[in-house]
Amino acid sequence: MKKLINKPEDFARETVEGIVLAHPESLKMLNGSYHCLVRADRKKTGKVAIATGGGSGHLPVFLGYVGYGLADGVTIGNVFASPSAEAMHEVDKAIHAGAGVLHLYGRYGGDIMNFGMAKDLDEMEGIEVTEVLVSDDVASASKGKEDKRRGVAGLVFAYKIAGAAAEKMVSLAEVTRIAQKTVDRTRTMGVALTPCIVPEAGKATFSIGEDEMEVGMGIHGEPGIQRTKLKCVDEVVEDILLRIIEDLPYSAGDEVAILVNGLGGTPKEELYLAYRKAHEILQEKGIAIHRKYIGEYATSLEMAGMSVSLLKLDDELKELIDAPCYSPFFEQSR
Amino acid sequence: MKKLINKPEDFARETVEGIVLAHPESLKMLNGSYHCLVRADRKKTGKVAIATGGGSGHLPVFLGYVGYGLADGVTIGNVFASPSAEAMHEVDKAIHAGAGVLHLYGRYGGDIMNFGMAKDLDEMEGIEVTEVLVSDDVASASKGKEDKRRGVAGLVFAYKIAGAAAEKMVSLAEVTRIAQKTVDRTRTMGVALTPCIVPEAGKATFSIGEDEMEVGMGIHGEPGIQRTKLKCVDEVVEDILLRIIEDLPYSAGDEVAILVNGLGGTPKEELYLAYRKAHEILQEKGIAIHRKYIGEYATSLEMAGMSVSLLKLDDELKELIDAPCYSPFFEQSR
Known part of the structure; x- marks a missing residue:
């Protein structure tokens, strides 16, 4: 295994630590946990918040798409492993600015389960949540079964467009519609x-x-x-x-x-x-x-x-x- | 050889073709030659022009540093091979805007020889040329022999800073001084x-x-x-x-x-x-x-x-x- 790493079990944490040391003006951890990153700039009250997340090992996906005109927070798992619902819920609470949260992520079993549980936790605290699953990989299921397809690089288009919509201060329903339209195309x-x-x-x-x-x-x-x-x-x-x-x-x-x-x-x-x-x-x-x-x-x-x-x-x-x-x-x- | 390429002998040319197809608003070939790329925006009369160049295979070095606040033109060789003096001369003529040309490149034998000949060709046509050789690789010669060192990633600092200086419309001597100072540090x-x-x-x-x-x-x-x-x-x-x-x-x-x-x-x-x-x-x-x-x-x-x-x-x-x-x-x- 020819890699420039320290202990394999520290890989995901140390990567995020390096990123936050490098970009403190853009990204910050919640409660010192490398699993939860949010935008470091001030929240805009009334803006729809966009949350994403997934396993490590895909940079710039996922955390690289947290920023102005993009997503607001990200939950980070270990390499190729889904982060926890609790961590997602923490991110959602931190980024919620009164206009609801869109869960925008790639269609993978673990992430679907955990974002689903996080949605339940959010709703118990009165945060409105919608979700759009990116599922652009033509090779992962045949035509007609688009709802079984995995999300791959098409995530980038979804972040770019949903993020730009949210910055226009439109409603959660509208950001969700536009994100889903992007995925569909x-x-x-x-x-x-x-x-x-x-x-x-x-x-x-x-x-x-x-x-x-x-x-x-x-x-x-x-x-x-x-x-x-x-x-x-x-x-x-x-x-x-x-x-x-x-x-x-x-x-x-x-x-x-x-x-x-x-x-x-x-x-x-x-x-x-x-x-x-x-x-x-x-x-x-x-x-x-x-x-x-x-x-x-x-x-x-x-x-x-x-x-x-x-x-x-x-x-x-x-x-x-x-x-x-x-x-x-x-x-x-x- | 696991590569996504066509014929190996077409690699450098086809790469540049792809780049010019992708970024016609930023980069253009001279006379249809993939060896010579210059900024596609309008020349600013009286601005010092910065020329660079070297072999292919190092993207974004070299051509990726041609743009606003960076270099003005680049000469591109085949993979890891110096481009010709004639091609360098063509680039210099195209980018010269009345204030002289700085040759800014990494210290490699072939490039030194060819940029030297290009300088002679330029001067015969009345174009003033200075040169700064990037030589930042500590491992390539011992301390005290800095003038034997190769240029590696430090090129990026040299482009960034010399390019910003040139945009300020200072003289060739001044851009040269600042580029050399950057290399020295x-x-x-x-x-x-x-x-x-x-x-x-x-x-x-x-x-x-x-x-x-x-x-x-x-x-x-x-x-x-x-x-x-x-x-x-x-x-x-x-x-x-x-x-x-x-x-x-x-x-x-x-x-x-x-x-x-x-x-x-x-x-x-x-x-x-x-x-x-x-x-x-x-x-x-x-x-x-x-x-x-x-x-x-x-x-x-x-x-x-x-x-x-x-x-x-x-x-x-x-x-x-x-x-x-x-x-x-x-x-x-x-």
């Missing part, structure tokens, strides 16, 4: 070339041949839909992008945001090779790229691979995706 | 855990045991000063940071900027573990952190490892490092 698919190693486990999440790749791999190493020989990037992008396009479907005349996301171990150069082909395919199909994100936005530790996400925009979503936002991990000023 | 050291693979070579740049790391490795796989057993991140950071601190030296009462840089394959989590320890050591020594950068700022393809850089600030440098800048790869708005 987002599709992602990825490939993995190598596994990653969870520090406490000390061994690879799966094994794969030197000349193989896994198409549709989940961000915790969940099996994809196909194990194939490694192909050139143009073929890989064509394969996954065509599956994404036909799933929604995205059609000629649509405007989209695109996210080419690195899983951790893949160099930025390769992400731009992937973007190059995606740009060509979308152009051929008459799908216009309104905004693009290319980099590491949702990772799986040192896993090599990448995913492509599309979000179908309309005037409402364009205004929101173009709005400024700021966190130490995700800054958009233009 | 910057020190870097890194460790590598794995090699990388140059696409056209198809094999690792060096070999290293599963339980080993190389201390002081260069960003092209140049040997470091020590091959040791892999240590925990706290020990690694202590080792390299103490060497950096005593080299300048940085002393109690100093204010610094710190860069914890990932080499490509190392997850952001581990960079924050490294920052955590660096923060603790600097605090103990009474060295104040004025600004921090934590992420992938200068890479070697998929190499795993990281470096730490310090820059000793004064009032002049603080103002310049705090100034806003923008490129598609490096945005600072606060």
